[in-house]
Amino acid sequence: MLKKQIVKTTSLFTLILAFLAIGMNANASVMNREKGKDGDKEKTTKVVEPVKTLVTKTWYFKGGNPESPNDYTDNPLEAPPCEGPSRTICSIETTEDNGRPNFEEVIDGKSVGQHVEDAMNSLGTSTPLPPNSVVTAYRSEN
Incomplete structure (x- = not known):
């Protein structure tokens, strides 16, 4: 009985580790897509149109x-x-x-x-x- 309990605990622990590994791998994949070729995050430039001031x-x-x-x-x-x-x-x-x-x-x-x-x-x-x-x-x- 003790052997079955150890196997269940070990299997549960292995399953949790597998989920953690999959999650970390997915997170790393998303982070790599956000980075440019040199490893820095891509820089975006927002174009701001000048405000027209109408002078009467x-x-x-x-x-x-x-x-x-x-x-x-x-x-x-x-x-x-x-x-x-x-x-x-x-x-x-x-x-x-x-x-x-x-x-x-x-x-x-x-x-x-x-x-x-x-x-x-x-x-x-x-x-x-x-x-x-x-x-x-x-x-x-x-």
Whole structure:
């Protein structure tokens, strides 16, 4: 009976050792796949795209067609002052596109051009004029 117990204990011990050996072999295999040719872990480089910072600036309506980006300047001295009754747009806030206000930029779900058109359509309909995300001031026509 003692011999059977010794054989069972030895068999159990051998089985545990076999499982440990298999586990260690599998772990070593996985670790080798993570290593490069020189034995170091492969280095990965994460490419980080630069964050675009959109800079808005004030554009002043010089006269002509307020719905045309060519009729704006970023120099307030080149446009009439923002004073008098609200008859037309005086200034807008948007980003630059080749030296002109970017009428294609979308702000609050509408393009800058659409905001300017809305502002022009609201002139003379109410006082004070309804808020607009782009148009920052009005002036008398010159």
